[in-house]
Amino acid sequence: xxxxxxxxxxxxxxxxxxxxxxxxxxxxxxxxxxxxxxxxxxxxxxxxxxxxxxxxxxxxxxxxxxxxxxxxxxxxxxxxxxxxxxxxxxxxxxxxxxxxxxxxxxxxxxxxxxxxxxxxxxxxxxxxxxxxxxxxxxxxxxxxxxxxxxxxxxxxxxxxxxxxxxxxxxxxxxxxxxxxxxxxxxxxxxxxxxxxxxx
Amino acid sequence: xxxxxxxxxxxxxxxxxxxxxxxxxxxxxxxxxxxxxxxxxxxxxxxxxxxxxxxxxxxxxxxxxxxxxxxxxxxxxxxxxxxxxxxxxxxxxxxxxxxxxxxxxxxxxxxxxxxxxxxxxxxxxxxxxxxxxxxxxxxxxxxxxxxxxxxxxxxxxxxxxx
Numbered sequence: 001x002x003x004x005x006x007x008x009x010x011x012x013x014x015x016x017x018x019x020x021x022x023x024x025x026x027x028x029x030x031x032x033x034x035x036x037x038x039x040x041x042x043x044x045x046x047x048x049x050x051x052x053x054x055x056x057x058x059x060x061x062x063x064x065x066x067x068x069x070x071x072x073x074x075x076x077x078x079x080x081x082x083x084x085x086x087x088x089x090x091x092x093x094x095x096x097x098x099x100x101x102x103x104x105x106x107x108x109x110x111x112x113x114x115x116x117x118x119x120x121x122x123x124x125x126x127x128x129x130x131x132x133x134x135x136x137x138x139x140x141x142x143x144x145x146x147x148x149x150x151x152x153x154x155x156x157x158x159x160x161x162x163x164x165x166x167x168x169x170x171x172x173x174x175x176x177x178x179x180x181x182x183x184x185x186x187x188x189x190x191x192x193x194x195x196x197x198x199x
Numbered sequence: 200x201x202x203x204x205x206x207x208x209x210x211x212x213x214x215x216x217x218x219x220x221x222x223x224x225x226x227x228x229x230x231x232x233x234x235x236x237x238x239x240x241x242x243x244x245x246x247x248x249x250x251x252x253x254x255x256x257x258x259x260x261x262x263x264x265x266x267x268x269x270x271x272x273x274x275x276x277x278x279x280x281x282x283x284x285x286x287x288x289x290x291x292x293x294x295x296x297x298x299x300x301x302x303x304x305x306x307x308x309x310x311x312x313x314x315x316x317x318x319x320x321x322x323x324x325x326x327x328x329x330x331x332x333x334x335x336x337x338x339x340x341x342x343x344x345x346x347x348x349x350x351x352x353x354x355x356x357x358x359x360x361x
Contacts, residue, residue, distance in 0.1 A: 003208070009220060015267070016269070019262075020230075023258065024224075024230070024233060026257055027234045027237055027254065030253055030254070031238075035246045056264065063267050063268060173210065176208070177205070180236050180239055184236065187235055187238065
């Protein structure tokens with residue numbers, strides 16, 4: 001089942017009143033949406049507020065979502081409109097780059113955002129998280145590191161990774177999972193658990 | 200947790216998706232893995248946003264939201280659409296089969312043609328074409344039926360030699 005279909009499954013559950021399913025979508029897209037909106041609304045605290053507002057609007061608009069576009073495309077449109085309305089209400093103008101395509105937003109330069117979206121405290125925490133992830137990646141056995149890099153950075157499917165690494169698809173699934181678990185183990189003290197999660 | 204990892208990659212077997220999502224909702228540990236694995240993904244992809252208790256604040260807000268009402272028919276729309284398309288396709292196929300059968304164009308391979316079938320069938324009117332088709336009737340059984348014995352009332356097109 002594709003990523004889009006899984007999002008659709010979660011949306012269907014949320015449409016039936018399952019709030020947890022919607023929170024799983026929020027977990028998945030909160031940082032991407034914040035990153036996108038930080039190109040319009042520069043202040044980090046405002047970015048967070050606008051992102052929350054966008055998710056709430058999306059939640060309220062769930063009955064109108066019919067799955068004709070991908071969930072994230074729909075969500076990003078709501079996010080951009082929310083940010084535009086917010087800026088208008090503040091008597092401010094959206095930057096010229098306001099008509100951001102979701103794909104373009106994802107391709108935005110990393111340095112743009114890391115600097116713009118974070119307060120000094122957040123900046124320090126972000127750096128800590130990035131350093132922890134990088135250190136954990138470096139400590140991984142080669143086959144786990146390659147598998148997760150091909151998946152997360154190159155965006156390859158398990159089939160493609162299996163072909164490149166010359167191993168069965170089940171091995172790819174297992175390597176990617178073990179890599180994530182090893183990195184997550186190092187990250188958990190920084191992030192907290194679900195109950196006291198800071199992200 | 201392995202299933203959560205495959206699920207977030209869109210690589211989990213279809214039959215296990217539903218049960219995995221249900222387990223995700225039921226177990227804090229799995230939800231924690233889902234959230235952490237996405238932080239790892241976003242960090243590796245450069246979407247690093249500093250901590251702000253976003254999830255916690257959002258959870259509090261969402262708790263206060265009334266559940267949006269989706270009409271039952273709307274929630275079932277994608278499934279209904281699939282069923283309608285499948286139903287129409289079936290009807291079209293049946294109609295095509297019936298039409299071909301009515302024209303006498305459908306015949307099981309190797310089955311003998313009924314004695315009353317006219318000499319020329321399927322719109323062949325050119326005598327040369329008829330002769331050609333008769334000579335190759337094993338290759339074009341759908342267009343030409345050759346009766347075992349020639350009925351008395353057969354209409355033989357002009358110009359076709361016996």
